[in-house]
Amino acid sequence: MSEDLILGLLSENIVILLAAVFLIVVVLKGVRIVPQSEKHVVERFGRLHSVLGPGINFVVPFLDVVRHQISILERQLPNATQDAITKDNVLVQIDTSVFYRILEPEKTVYRIRDVDGAIATTVAGIVRAEIGKMDLDEVQSNRANLIASIQSSVETAVDDWGIEVTRAEILDVNLDQATRDAMLQQLNAERARRAQVTEAEGQKRAVELQADAELYAAEQTAKARRIGAEAEAYATGVVAQAIKENxxxxxxxxxxxxxxxxxxxxxxxxxxxxxxxxxxxxxxxxxxxxxxxx
Structure with missing residues (x-):
């Protein structure tokens, strides 16, 4: 076999091999398998082209590029503490926790850079605004309503980012020591007042019962006298009738x-x-x- 023939066969094999490799690369580039917990953002020539959902997806090789792989699992922001002033001018510290998930990744990646930071800032502002509408007693007693109001406001604020706020929690409401001491004094005074009211109501009830007992006794005595008078009158009538007849x-x-x-x-x-x-x-x-x- 001549040298030219060998070189020709070798060149032919190399071309076939390159074609096979190219075909494999094209297949690999054109088929995208997306996990269940993710969505992929595809760009074509630097612009948003499509969003790939979980499963097998097909794209145009070398033209379509998966630029962002976004997890759609629920996420939790780190617990944060915000200072707020209530309607009755009491400084409180609110510990909050927020859970969210990305529904439309094309909005998230192109409209906001730091998702967690943006949500945390939004939550802090909303918490301060909502706390400022309520007295301290309302903050502590109506925590469920406060949480619902905060979640609703956060959902409205982050709607343009393709995000769903699944849960917002107020973990704790902290007060400074001076406010705690004042509240403790107020609580003790309220307990003492309630005890005095309870004692006064008991005395009033005892007087009412005693008066009812005396009234009942007087009514029974009067009733007995009335019955005795009626009996005496009846006897007198009988005697008078006997005298009249006999x-x-x-x-x-x-x-x-x-x-x-x-x-x-x-x-x-x-x-x-x-x-x-x-x-x-x-x-x-x-x-x-x-x-x-x-």
Whole structure:
């Protein structure tokens, strides 16, 4: 085999090999496999061309370049502390934490350079503005409403950056020592006031119950007297009716009977009694015996 033939075959093999390599490179450049947790921003001639989602994607080799590989996983900003002044002029320190994720990476990479820094600055300003609308008591008692308001304001502010704020948290509200001492004194004074009010209400309730008891006793006494008066009136009516129906003799007979019973009771005493009676009484007893014998 001649030298020219060998050189020709070698050149042919090199061309085939180069063509195979070129084909492999073209395939590798034209096929892009994007992980599930990412999105890729593609540029063509230095300008935004497309955004590749998870899976297999095809691009034009040597023309399309994947310039940015953006993670779409949820991210957490480092915990930050902001000084703020409440509506009632109390200086507080607010510890915040923000979670977000990138939805439109083409906006994020071309509209903002430092995403974390921009979000942190925005959150700090919004927290100060929201705290300034509330008194200290409202900041501590309505933390859920404050968090919702901050998250809503942050979402509106970062919407142009293709970002979604998934959660904003207020971790703690810190006060200086002087404010804490003043609040402690106020709390102790409030507890003492409540104790005095409770004691006064208890005394008032005791007086009310005592008055109710006395009123009830008076009502029962009056009721008993009324019943006794009604019974006495009824008995008097019965006697009057008996006198009307049976005449005066029946009444005299009952009186005489009572007189005799009284005399017998005196005579049956344990000691010896000397009974002195006026003449009128003797005549009355005599009439009584006559009635009884009759």
């Amino acid at each position: 005449g005066l003799e029946a009444a005299q007979y009952q009186v005489a009977l009572k007189q005799v019973e009284a005399l017998n009771a005196l005579g049956n005493g344990d000691g010896k009694q000397t009974i002195v009676l006026p003449a009128a009484a003797l005549e009355a007893f005599g009439d009584a015996f006559k009635l009884l014998k009759g």
